Amino acid sequence: MRAIVLLPVLMFVLIAGFFAWALLGRNDASLLPSALIDRPAPAMTLDPLLPDLPGLDVAALKGEVVLVNIFASWCPPCQIEHPVFMKLARENAVPIWGINYKDKPEAATAWLQRLGNPYKGIGVDPQGRNAIEWGSYGVPETYVLDREGRIRHRYVGPVTEEAWRDTLAPIVRQLRQ
């Protein structure tokens, strides 16, 4: 009989705890988990954006840990993450492959000329249909592929220095072991 008095208190703690977890934790409901984690990256061969750089052949990415980045010149967050990719390319930290999403080739080319090109190769996806194969729901998105060509992580939004250091770099390091 005494214990039942504590029941409302217990329920309050339970509900308050749930709210605290939902409000204070880093649970951004708009960030979706990928359905393709640990699944092979979708096979596709995309035409090159630039004449002197290869396009994207996903099957050829096997053998090393790589990043595949979906970007567009019309996408402001892509411009935010661009310097980080430039730095990674300079340091040879990890090969980065690009999918140019729903972009005009001239606009994308000018964008890369202005900001530099960190990509090993860029395939074009003018209709955005190939991005759907990746389960993409916006730009920018960055996928980490392991040596067997499986998707091991998806990062939604701009890859900032912190995002690289705290999230992506440890994954890349671990996959290389």
Place this chain on the structure above:
Amino acid sequence: MKTLRFLLLLAIVLLPGAVLAVQPDEILADRALETRAREISRHLRCLVCQNQSIDDSDAPLARDLRLLVRERLVAGDSDTQVYDFVVARYGDFVLLRPPIKPITWLLWFGPALMLALGGIAVVVWFRRRPTATTAAAPLDAEDRARLQRLIDEDGA
């Protein structure tokens, strides 16, 4: 005049509801296929807006997915195959009606479970109460004599 004004007002109020996200160039010539496409689209979540179906949403990705659904249907897919195709890429989250599987049991059966627990609590509560009232001790001789005195006084 008044009726006309009323009808006009009604039209203005109701018209926005009739404005569809589905663009004329998306609609299939085959009526049966289009009906199926609309039905499927109503059950697929737009991943950009997240609380609208792709049938309701004006987001470019929603349009891409609507076209994809229609393409699959034209290619001869069954409804289930179309759903599976989209779920394979976007996960169960893309379905506005979550499938029943162990991870969603709490979601589907939680309310019934809460109702059952509440029912049990109510039954336990009412079972306890009557035992407390019937357990009252019977009157002893002194009380009975006093009661009789009071009744007699009242009657006099």
